[in-house]
Amino acid sequence: MTHQAHTAHDELPGKPTAASRTTLSHIMTASDTNLLGTVHGGVIMKLADDAAGAVAGRHSEGPAVTASMDEMVFLEPVRVGDLVHVKAQVNWTGRTSMEVGVRVLAERWNESTPATQVGSAYLVFAAIDENGKPRTVPPVIPETEADRRRYQEAQIRRTHRLARRRAIKELRASRSAS
Numbered sequence: 001m002t003h004q005a006h007t008a009h010d011e012l013p014g015k016p017t018a019a020s021r022t023t024l025s026h027i028m029t030a031s032d033t034n035l036l037g038t039v040h041g042g043v044i045m046k047l048a049d050d051a052a053g054a055v056a057g058r059h060s061e062g063p064a065v066t067a068s069m070d071e072m073v074f075l076e077p078v079r080v081g082d083l084v085h086v087k088a089q090v091n092w093t094g095r096t097s098m099e100v101g102v103r104v105l106a107e108r109w110n111e112s113t114p115a116t117q118v119g120s121a122y123l124v125f126a127a128i129d130e131n132g133k134p135r136t137v138p139p140v141i142p143e144t145e146a147d148r149r150r151y152q153e154a155q156i157r158r159t160h161r162l163a164r165r166r167a168i169k170e171l172r173a174s175r176s177a178s
Contacts, residue, residue, distance in 0.1 A: 012136060012137070012138040012139065013138060014138055014139040014140065014141040015059060015138045015139075015140060015141060016140075016141045016143050017089055017090060017140060017141065017142055017143050017144075017147045018089075018143060019058070019059070020055045020056075020058035020059040020089065020090055021055065021087075021088070021089040021090075022051060022054050022055050022058070022087075022088055022089075023051070023085055023086065023087045023088075024047060024050060024051040024054070024085070024086045024088075025083060025084065025085045025086075026047055026083075026084050026086075027081070027082070027083050027084075027109055028043075028078055028079065028080055028081065028082045028083075028084060028106075029080060030080055032080070033080060036077075037079075037080075038077040038078060038079055039077070039078035039079065039080070039082070039084075041072075041074055044074070044078060044084070044104055044118075044119055045069070045072060045121070047084060047086045047104070048069075048072070048086055048088075048102045048104060048119070048121045048123070049066055049069065049123065050086070051086040051087070051088040051102060052066070052088045052100035052102050052121075052123040052125065053066065053125065054088070055088040055089060055090055055100050056090070056098050056100055056123075056125035056127070059090045059093070059098060059137065059138065059140065060098065060125075060127035060135075060137040060138070061138075062127060062128075062129075062135070063127070063128050063129075064098070064125040064126060064127045064128065064137075065125060065126055065128055066123060066124075066125055067097060067124040067125060067126045068123065068124045068161070069121055069122070069123045069124075070121075070122055070123075070124075070157070070161070071120070071121060071122050071157070072119070072120075072121040073119055073120050073121070074118070074119045075117060075118050075119055075120075076106070076116060076117075076118040076119075077118075078106050078118055079106075081108060081109050081110070082106040082107065082108060082109065083106065083107050083108070083109045083115075084104060084105070084106050084118075085104070085105045085106070085107075085115060086102060086103075086104050086105075087102065087103045087104075087105070088100050088101065088102045088103075089101055089147075089150075090140045091122070091140070091147075091150040091151055091153070091154040092140065092150075092151050092154030092155060092158065093137050093138070093139050093140045094137075094158070095134075095136055095137070096126055096127055096134035096135060096136055096137060097124055097125065097126050097127070097134075097137070098124070098125050098127070098137055098140070099122055099123070099124050099154040099157065099158065100122070100123045100124075100125060101120070101121075101122055101150055101154075102120060102121045102122070102123065103117060103119075103120050104117065104118050104119035104120065104121075105117050105118060106118045122154070122157060124161070
């Protein structure tokens with residue numbers, strides 16, 4: 001990291017977690033279904049990416065692109081007529097990247113029963129400038145004990161992502177050398 005880029009990140013005022021937190025809601029229709037008659041996982045993944053992208057753009061105050069999605073977990077099937085709520089927030093920030101956590105909940109559109117969690121995911125976004133180059137993002141300020149826990153867990157996931165990437169590069173380099 002260059003001294004100039006490091007200083008720019010340090011000079012940006014931090015933003016609390018709640019400043020960019022958002023919920024995207026969508027009612028599922030027949031056009032969202034897969035061959036089994038439940039909502040296609042890809043539809044849920046797109047909603048997760050849309051909500052996370054809105055959060056990343058809000059937090060970074062400009063364009064941000066999806067760098068990775070990991071740990072997408074589907075807990076329950078989603079059906080036609082379910083009202084799906086995708087809740088997203090910034091868990092962690094680096095110099096130019098952000099991890100956004102997403103929780104997916106569903107409830108029947110015509111019932112007053114509480115929504116149940118049907119999925120979750122973690123996405124990493126990179127903030128970019130008008131030339132598509134990385135730009136610095138404000139640090140996130142965890143506000144609650146849950147936010148602080150999410151921040152620490154995000155740091156662990158980042159360490160694992162970087163270690164996995166490094167191990168794969170080393171394996172490929174050793175295979176092409178032989």
